[in-house]
Amino acid sequence: EPEVTQTPSHQVTQMGQEVILRCVPISNHLYFYWYRQILGQKVEFLVSFYNNEISEKSEIFDDQFSVERPDGSNFTLKIRSTKLEDSAMYFCASSTNRQGVQGYTFGSGTRLTVV
Amino acid sequence: KQEVTQIPAALSVPEGENLVLNCSFTDSAIYNLQWFRQDPGKGLTSLLLIQSSQREQTSGRLNASLDKSSGRSTLYIAASQPGDSATYLCAVYTGTASKLTFGTGTRLQVTL
Numbered sequence: 203e204p205e206v207t208q209t210p211s212h213q214v215t216q217m218g219q220e221v222i223l224r225c226v227p228i229s230n231h232l233y234f235y236w237y238r239q240i241l242g243q244k245v246e247f248l249v250s251f252y253n254n255e256i257s258e259k260s261e262i263f264d265d266q267f268s269v270e271r272p273d274g275s276n277f278t279l280k281i282r283s284t285k286l287e288d289s290a291m292y293f294c295a296s297s298t299n300r301q302g303v304q305g306y307t308f309g310s311g312t313r314l315t316v317v
Numbered sequence: 318k319q320e321v322t323q324i325p326a327a328l329s330v331p332e333g334e335n336l337v338l339n340c341s342f343t344d345s346a347i348y349n350l351q352w353f354r355q356d357p358g359k360g361l362t363s364l365l366l367i368q369s370s371q372r373e374q375t376s377g378r379l380n381a382s383l384d385k386s387s388g389r390s391t392l393y394i395a396a397s398q399p400g401d402s403a404t405y406l407c408a409v410y411t412g413t414a415s416k417l418t419f420g421t422g423t424r425l426q427v428t429l
């Protein structure tokens with residue numbers, strides 16, 4: 203069964219450093235997403251991406267965050283200057299269409315720890 | 318704003334019991350509802366997807382129902398096993414919000 207692949211599985215970074223989280227969505231999916239889950243809290247939407255541009259973003263997704271699809275297969279989330287409160291599990295997801303007629307497939311996540 | 322609530326927050330049952338997990342949402346204008354399983358520290362595994370026009374979906378021992386007008390879904394797990402122990406999340410796609418909104422989850426423990 204097709205999978206969404208995320209790397210690394212765990213990243214520790216110092217406050218103020220830049221991090222890039224990587225994702226390889228399912229190849230025939232057109233919509234890509236980042237969600238995050240702070241320990242003990244709900245999974246929260248960050249951003250959706252379609253046709254090489256952001257289609258929706260939440261209030262969490264401020265100027266410190268950016269997304270990119272650099273080469274047609276990878277989908278990245280960059281945090282420019284990490285803060286302690288950015289520590290969370292970050293999930294990448296993809297779907298065939300915006301409404302997820304065939305559902306959303308999530309990756310196994312990247313646990314980001316900011317120290 | 319869509320709000321999704323799951324009851325109970327935690328549940329412990331002996332092996333073999335049938336159980337029901339509940340999910341409610343405030344905005345009935347959803348396109349679909351998806352149930353996920355999350356093991357501790359792990360990713361989200363999709364269990365069942367119900368489109369807004371459907372009433373239920375079944376996969377093995379799992380059955381999910383949807384009552385869109387009342388803003389409710391249930392996940393029924395038959396003959397529970399210790400391997401079913403995990404957190405179960407429901408998420409709805411709402412057209413006005415153009416995103417998945419997740420519930421708080423139900424942490425299930427199935428004991429021997």
